[in-house]
Amino acid sequence: MLKIDNLVCGYGRMQVLENVSLEIGAESVGLFGPNGAGKSTLISATMGMIKPWKGSIEFNGESLLGKETYQMARLGIALVPQERELFPGMSVEDNLMLGAAYIPHAQAKSEQQIEKVFTLFPILKERRKQYAGTMSGGQQRMVAIARALMSDPKLLILDEPSLGLQPSIVAEVFDVLKELKKTVSILVTEQNVRESLKAIDRGCVLENGKIVLEDSADGLKTNPYVLKSYLGL
Amino acid sequence: MKRATSYILPVALVALGVLFPLFFGPYPQTVARTIFKYMALALTWDMLFRSGQVSFGIAGFFGLGTYAAALLALKAGFSYPLAILAGALISGIFAYILGFLVLRLRGTYFSITTLALAEIFRVILRNWTSFSGGPEGIVLPQIIFNGDSRCLYWIGLAVLLVVVVVSQYFEKSKLHFSLISIRDNEVSAQTSGVNIFRTLLVVFTVTSFLQGLIGAVDVVSVGYAMPDSAFDSNYTLLPLAMALLGGQHSTWGPIIGSVLLGVASEYLKLKIPYGHLLVYGVIIILVILFMPEGLIGLFRKKKGAKRG
Numbered sequence: 001m002l003k004i005d006n007l008v009c010g011y012g013r014m015q016v017l018e019n020v021s022l023e024i025g026a027e028s029v030g031l032f033g034p035n036g037a038g039k040s041t042l043i044s045a046t047m048g049m050i051k052p053w054k055g056s057i058e059f060n061g062e063s064l065l066g067k068e069t070y071q072m073a074r075l076g077i078a079l080v081p082q083e084r085e086l087f088p089g090m091s092v093e094d095n096l097m098l099g100a101a102y103i104p105h106a107q108a109k110s111e112q113q114i115e116k117v118f119t120l121f122p123i124l125k126e127r128r129k130q131y132a133g134t135m136s137g138g139q140q141r142m143v144a145i146a147r148a149l150m151s152d153p154k155l156l157i158l159d160e161p162s163l164g165l166q167p168s169i170v171a172e173v174f175d176v177l178k179e180l181k182k183t184v185s186i187l188v189t190e191q192n193v194r195e196s197l198k199a200i201d202r203g204c205v206l207e208n209g210k211i212v213l214e215d216s217a218d219g220l221k222t223n224p225y226v227l228k229s230y231l232g233l
Numbered sequence: 234m235k236r237a238t239s240y241i242l243p244v245a246l247v248a249l250g251v252l253f254p255l256f257f258g259p260y261p262q263t264v265a266r267t268i269f270k271y272m273a274l275a276l277t278w279d280m281l282f283r284s285g286q287v288s289f290g291i292a293g294f295f296g297l298g299t300y301a302a303a304l305l306a307l308k309a310g311f312s313y314p315l316a317i318l319a320g321a322l323i324s325g326i327f328a329y330i331l332g333f334l335v336l337r338l339r340g341t342y343f344s345i346t347t348l349a350l351a352e353i354f355r356v357i358l359r360n361w362t363s364f365s366g367g368p369e370g371i372v373l374p375q376i377i378f379n380g381d382s383r384c385l386y387w388i389g390l391a392v393l394l395v396v397v398v399v400s401q402y403f404e405k406s407k408l409h410f411s412l413i414s415i416r417d418n419e420v421s422a423q424t425s426g427v428n429i430f431r432t433l434l435v436v437f438t439v440t441s442f443l444q445g446l447i448g449a450v451d452v453v454s455v456g457y458a459m460p461d462s463a464f465d466s467n468y469t470l471l472p473l474a475m476a477l478l479g480g481q482h483s484t485w486g487p488i489i490g491s492v493l494l495g496v497a498s499e500y501l502k503l504k505i506p507y508g509h510l511l512v513y514g515v516i517i518i519l520v521i522l523f524m525p526e527g528l529i530g531l532f533r534k535k536k537g538a539k540r541g
Contacts, residue, residue: 069423081420102411103426
């Protein structure tokens with residue numbers, strides 16, 4: 001589905017990613033690593049928000065290089081950005097409907113889609129008339145995920161979905177992802193390795209712009225390096 | 234039921250607007266025409282502002298429509314209706330080209346570019362005497378409808394209604410979503426599939442077309458155009474003040490703001506000539522300090538509080 005090959009990328013003259021290759025099929029993949037490792041850069045490059053220096057990015061055999069962000073969205077890649085991801089001045093319902101409004105293949109079935117999303121996040125149905133900006137951090141994150149789902153994506157990318165949330169909400173978010181991975185491919189960047197392991201099939205560890213480790217979720221759980229550096233055991 | 238009642242007020246206002254000249258003489262009609270002109274300009278400014286982009290180019294596009302229509306009527310022998318349409322189109326096309334060049338830069342860069350527009354046009358038209366008549370401007374052989382004040386009033390009202398309808402379309406259609414999304418969060422707008430550049434280009438072109446239309450109708454209604462009056466900075470500042478006073482991001486806000494400021498300025502012009510500008514300045518400062526969302530914002534707050 002998504003195929004990133006030998007990607008080199010950075011900002012200005014500072015190189016961040018060094019020959020990163022990553023392939024995602026019909027599965028859920030976690031991307032781990034400390035702050036500054038290049039996780040968000042990798043996502044920005046995939047979404048066309050920054051220009052890769054070298055390498056290729058393909059989605060279902062189609063090159064994404066030179067495409068604009070809104071085109072990625074229309075191809076079926078939905079991003080839940082790291083923060084400030086909502087339209088605070090719109091109601092929850094409008095936020096969700098906007099997620100489908102500009103995606104041709106999703107717009108026709110937005111009514112069914114919103115019902116699906118409401119079953120996944122019942123709280124959003126209750127609050128659908130409320131301004132999104134007035135909700136709690138956890139609820140806002142749910143609106144952001146729900147809005148991404150409204151576009152009926154083939155690949156859902158989440159950039160640190162647990163950032164700034166209380167533990168019980170974090171657990172809830174990953175429970176939802178565990179449910180979602182049955183129907184959509186997922187790429188999730190995280191620092192909270194422990195929680196995210198339950199929602200992924202496979203994980204990569206990115207450090208200083210290079211992928212240093214790649215293994216199944218079970219393999220990561222027992223990997224001594226992961227245990228020591230990321231799970232603190 | 235709620236739907237039906239929500240139509241009563243607009244329909245009543247339009248009826249009142251249309252019938253107004255049957256009961257009032259030329260002077261009130263002229264005052265109303267001026268208010269309509271500014272109201273229409275305030276609305277066009279707000280329509281683009283709903284996307285978060287601040288344009289200072291109102292006077293530029295208004296004046297461009299004015300001069301294009303006047304010159305085409307005078308030199309190319311266009312009939313007035315054709316000249317009006319051409320004036321509006323030229324403004325729109327110019328905005329499209331300019332937008333294509335600068336709308337990739339948004340926010341301040343865009344604002345500054347539009348700020349320079351009116352001044353550039355004004356300097357060119359002042360100095361290109363053989364083409365534009367220089368500082369004295371151009372005088373048209375006759376005023377449209379032979380200067381019949383009622384007809385002039387109605388054509389001004391017609392232009393305003395066109396602008397109101399487009400503004401309502403912006404507010405009720407899908408475009409509303411993309412405009413707010415661009416204003417709120419560009420990254421999320423893009424990742425939701427909104428083509429920001431194209432959306433802004435369309436809105437900038439449409440609103441500039443309308444500003445050109447207002448200018449073109451204005452020039453055939455007064456019969457002359459001068460660089461200093463066509464590109465008067467008041468055409469940028471007053472609509473902005475009216476939209477801010479009434480309440481931004483809506484159709485009603487600029488309408489209410491322009492009626493209040495329009496009537497007030499007419500009264501103040503009689504009492505203290507040129508002092509009305511002072512009052513405008515004070516109003517803008519007070520509005521920004523105490524009700525940043527304008528009168529409509531106060532109303533919304535009250536309504537929200539009642540609902541609990």
